[in-house]
Amino acid sequence: MAKSLNKNRLNLPFIINLSNQKGGVGKSTLAYNIADGFRSLGFRVKLIDMDIQNSCMGLNSLRDKAFGDIEKVTDEARLVEIINDSSLDEFEVLVIDTGGFDLALSRLAMVGADINLTPVSDKVTELLGLVQKYSKILHEIESDGRNSVLSYTLLNRVHPLATQFEHIEEIVKQSSQMRMMKSVIRERSIYDKSLIHGESVFEAKELKGHKSAKDEILSLCYELIEKNER
Ligand SMILES: Nc1ncnc2c1ncn2[C@@H]1O[C@H](COP(=O)(O)OP(=O)(O)OP(=O)(O)O)[C@@H](O)[C@H]1O
Ligand SMILES: [Mg+2]
Numbered sequence: 001m002a003k004s005l006n007k008n009r010l011n012l013p014f015i016i017n018l019s020n021q022k023g024g025v026g027k028s029t030l031a032y033n034i035a036d037g038f039r040s041l042g043f044r045v046k047l048i049d050m051d052i053q054n055s056c057m058g059l060n061s062l063r064d065k066a067f068g069d070i071e072k073v074t075d076e077a078r079l080v081e082i083i084n085d086s087s088l089d090e091f092e093v094l095v096i097d098t099g100g101f102d103l104a105l106s107r108l109a110m111v112g113a114d115i116n117l118t119p120v121s122d123k124v125t126e127l128l129g130l131v132q133k134y135s136k137i138l139h140e141i142e143s144d145g146r147n148s149v150l151s152y153t154l155l156n157r158v159h160p161l162a163t164q165f166e167h168i169e170e171i172v173k174q175s176s177q178m179r180m181m182k183s184v185i186r187e188r189s190i191y192d193k194s195l196i197h198g199e200s201v202f203e204a205k206e207l208k209g210h211k212s213a214k215d216e217i218l219s220l221c222y223e224l225i226e227k228n229e230r
Pocket of ligand 1: 022023024025026027028029030051053055098099100101156157158185186187188189191192195
């Protein structure tokens with residue numbers, strides 16, 4: 001690994017929540033792969049599946065050897081318990097996969113997380129969902145008197161050759177509670193193909209696109225680590 005990591009400089013445990021009320025934007029795919037990205041960097045990771053479709057739990061069940069650090073959470077009390085009682089013995093990085101619905105449980109995860117990632121493609125309907133619905137959810141959470149919540153938009157499923165995203169940055173800037181991640185995750189068949197066996201892109205060494213996908217998930221993990229250090 002080219003970059004060296006000094007865990008002492010990090011605010012651990014580090015809680016990363018993936019949320020977007022819109023379905024199918026890549027929350028589960030990314031949560032599963034980000035979790036494995038942090039494992040590969042030597043972190044103790046716990047992945048929480050809050051999606052009623054049980055995506056991460058289901059993917060884990062497809063594996064020859066299941067990950068032991070994935071938990072299904074369906075109620076607010078358990079989520080609060082995990083976040084408040086988090087000890088470094090249990091995990092250093094917590095990745096939460098929320099479902100594609102606007103639920104009280106999802107909002108609680110947004111408030112409790114150190115960083116909220118909102119995957120979205122560069123397609124206009126998904127961007128509209130971000131501006132018209134997701135930004136309202138952020139605003140409502142703030143108006144409810146709870147802590148201010150920021151969200152980092154993460155471009156996902158973007159064409160492998162696309163380079164111009166300024167128009168999306170302009171859209172994101174419309175909300176004072178939204179920011180852009182620099183990392184971009186591209187549309188790659190390896191994400192789906194690896195998940196068929198419950199594998200992350202780090203494991204699917206035989207599949208085309210392995211190195212590119214691994215590098216982009218790792219860049220994302222490093223960008224998250226940089227934000228944690230600040
Ligand atoms: N970067 C990518 N490249 C190619 N396919 C992707 C990528 N990201 C996600 N997908 C595919 O898109 C589909 C939807 O992804 P996923 O289930 O992760 O979305 P989701 O936001 O968790 O959906 P839901 O809201 O229903 O929980 C899956 O088939 C997944 O493999
Ligand atoms: Mg999902």
